[in-house]
Structure formats: C-alpha cells, structure tokens
Amino acid sequence: MxxxxxxxxxxxxxxxxKRFALALGLVGALGLPVLAHHSxxxxxxxxxSVTIEGTLVSFEYQAPHAWVHxxxxxxxxxxxxxxxxxxxxxRLSRDGxxxxxxxxxxxxxxxxxxxxxxxxxxMHLKRIERPADGxxxxxxxx
Numbered sequence: 001m002x003x004x005x006x007x008x009x010x011x012x013x014x015x016x017x018k019r020f021a022l023a024l025g026l027v028g029a030l031g032l033p034v035l036a037h038h039s040x041x042x043x044x045x046x047x048x049s050v051t052i053e054g055t056l057v058s059f060e061y062q063a064p065h066a067w068v069h070x071x072x073x074x075x076x077x078x079x080x081x082x083x084x085x086x087x088x089x090x091r092l093s094r095d096g097x098x099x100x101x102x103x104x105x106x107x108x109x110x111x112x113x114x115x116x117x118x119x120x121x122x123m124h125l126k127r128i129e130r131p132a133d134g135x136x137x138x139x140x141x142x
Contacts, residue, residue: 040085044113044124052082052123056106061089061099068125070108084110084125095137106130 040046054072066086074080086092089099102108109129115122129136 040113040124042116043085043122044115046113046124048114049111049126050114050123051109051111053107053109054082056102056104056108057081058104059099059102061092061097063089066092066097068102068108068110068128070110080121082121082123084112084123084128086125086128097137101135102130107132 052070052072054070057069057071058067060067060069066089068084068086070082070084072080072082089097107130109131110123110125111127112123112125115124127136127138
C-alpha cells in the first residue's frame with residue numbers, strides 16, 4: 001500500500017523541485033540584465049549640467065556604453081583628462097554614430113552631468129559637438 005502512495009509523493013516532490021528550479025532559472029535570467037545595467041543617477045548628478053571643451057584623446061565604442069576621453073585645460077592651466085560616459089553603441093549606431101565618427105585630436109565640446117565623485121573626472125555625456133565641421137549629437141536629436 002505505501003509503495004504506490006510513496007511513489008506518488010516522490011513524483012510530486014520531483015515536480016515541485018523541477019518547478020522551483022525552472023522558476024529560479026527564470027528569475028535569474030530575467031534579473032541579470034537589470035543588475036548588469038546601472039542607474040546613471042547613482043554615478044552622476046543628473047539634475048546638474050556642465051560643459052567642457054577639449055581635445056579627444058580616445059573614443060571607446062563598446063558595450064555597455066561608449067566612452068569619450070578628452071584632454072581639458074582647467075582654470076589653473078593644468079591639463080586634466082576627463083572621461084564622458086555615452087550611450088550604448090547600438091543606440092548610437094541608430095543615430096549614425098560609428099567607431100570612426102570621432103578621432104583622436106578632434107576638438108570637441110561636451111555637455112553632460114558631472115560625476116558624483118569629482119576625483120574620477122567623469123561625466124554622463126548628453127551633448128557633443130565638433131566645431132571644426134559643425135557635427136553634433138544632442139541626445140539623439142540632431
């Protein structure tokens with residue numbers, strides 16, 4: 001008698017374990033993209049805006065976000081290197097931006113939100129211009 005009822009209970013436990021594993025897997029798979037993408041507000045003062053002008057040192061066109069590295073002369077005359085975090089390359093490509101859009105030596109004007117840690121010399125890029133040829137990007141609104 002117990003053999004039949006014990007087998008049914010064992011099958012029910014196996015089904016519960018499988019459902020739990022499936023649910024855990026789905027939560028993990030769906031949750032990873034959320035955890036992998038940070039909030040810009042956690043790293044930048046999004047309600048503030050600063051504008052800098054400098055010479056492009058490098059342009060990193062890679063996921064998850066592109067980076068623009070610029071050499072800037074500060075108020076005291078010292079040269080500082082600033083990193084501007086841009087959008088994802090997939091989004092930028094829809095706006096016509098490629099890895100070849102910006103070149104070292106380009107003079108650029110960048111507007112964005114300053115980083116929360118000033119010593120990191122970072123900003124969240126919201127607008128970029130290259131005065132030499134009039135090229136500009138304004139958050140996808142050219």
